[in-house]
């Protein structure tokens with residue numbers, strides 16, 4: 001593979017082949033833990049966007065990819081699982097360096113997980129019915145599910161591989177050519193995915209991967225040659241993209257922000273619950289859309305929960321994400337740390353009590369570290385309880401019984417994830433039905449590629465994963481044969 005040995009890359013994956021970049025601009029890969037530049041890639045500009053869309057458009061119009069059978073496409077895409085597996089450690093290392101994910105989480109998530117995800121999605125696609133015949137009220141019709149067209153997949157830095165695969169694998173299996181716009185914060189991680197995509201040699205035009213900033217994303221969203229935008233990122237950007245797509249009724253799916261609640265009922269055993277809860281709070285150093293960041297607890301047990309959480313958070317190892325045993329790494333960038341520190345300042349100004357953290361860890365003078373920070377006695381109306389912080393900052397919010405707990409959990413513009421913890425399983429399951437969120441756990445939390453994933457309210461639109469995750473990449477057409485009725 002050209003260039004794969006170097007962390008300074010000069011080519012761009014256009015239509016599945018490496019091409020020389022013409023942009024002239026470059027994006028540095030920066031270690032979040034040391035602030036050092038560890039590599040660089042070309043920054044995609046309008047020229048690359050135009051070239052990628054043109055190649056994808058031609059592939060779509062010529063039928064190069066979409067006229068293949070689902071079985072052929074599945075075989076071609078399955079090769080990606082092996083290509084990713086051979087790069088698993090390298091990809092996971094890049095992700096740890098660039099976005100700060102501790103190695104213990106990065107290896108399964110960015111290293112081994114992607115191949116598992118590809119295999120799972122290919123397996124699920126085998127149950128897709130792309131052509132079926134059924135009788136309507138009067139006549140028989142053939143229901144055809146066709147690829148939606150050229151797909152732009154715009155992704156953030158926190159799950160640079162899996163979030164991309166969650167879009168492009170269903171899109172490719174549906175028969176759509178794709179253009180990935182990867183985040184500028186994780187360029188080498190994304191180039192590792194590009195290497196795997198180049199290796200499997202899909203037909204020309206089928207897949208491009210561009211690393212660039214918001215300008216490249218905007219250029220794609222506004223390009224006439226794009227039929228559908230699959231976006232993961234902030235709600236603010238998602239809103240802008242939806243507005244732009246509205247003018248052409250362009251298809252969109254949105255995986256956006258979250259402010260998810262973990263609701264503890266009065267019968268919980270904290271020794272059981274806190275070890276379950278903690279990893280769901282601290283995932284990706286708190287930079288996870290699905291992180292449980294509002295801990296809604298019985299008022300009578302508030303202090304007990306706060307003490308238990310404080311002890312456990314204090315025991316976490318903060319440091320270089322590549323060092324084994326690190327629990328909390330740095331945030332992705334200075335910009336992200338500024339944002340998180342702004343929220344900590346807002347929390348200090350509120351009526352909440354800061355019980356842990358609030359500053360930068362003394363042992364980490366370099367890198368974008370923030371101490372695990374816990375606010376207690378938080379009013380759910382406070383800014384720190386309503387807005388997504390995207391860092392290691394959590395709110396403990398008292399509730400006055402089950403109904404009040406559900407009211408608080410649902411009193412949010414977001415609705416991505418949620419969890420109910422109870423010593424009584426039936427009570428927990430009954431309350432789970434009342435949470436207005438897309439992915440709900442009882443006495444734990446997990447997501448599974450075989451299940452649909454996505455948000456209620458301002459957390460998103462549409463679903464990824466599961467058989468539902470193919471729907472956004474398929475248009476439905478009905479063909480009715482009138483020949484016999486017309487006497488021909």
Ligand code: NAD
Nearest residue numbers: 155156182183213214217218233234237255256257258289
């Ligand atoms: P962001 O919205 O700033 O950027 C996301 C992507 O969009 C990046 O590739 C960025 O370059 C691009 N972009 C920015 N402005 C654009 C524009 N106007 N047009 C087109 N593209 C544009 O988000 P971020 O801060 O990088 O990522 C964190 C956010 O992502 C958080 O809000 C988090 O909750 C969300 N997220 C959601 C999910 C989910 O599945 N719901 C998963 C991960 C992250």
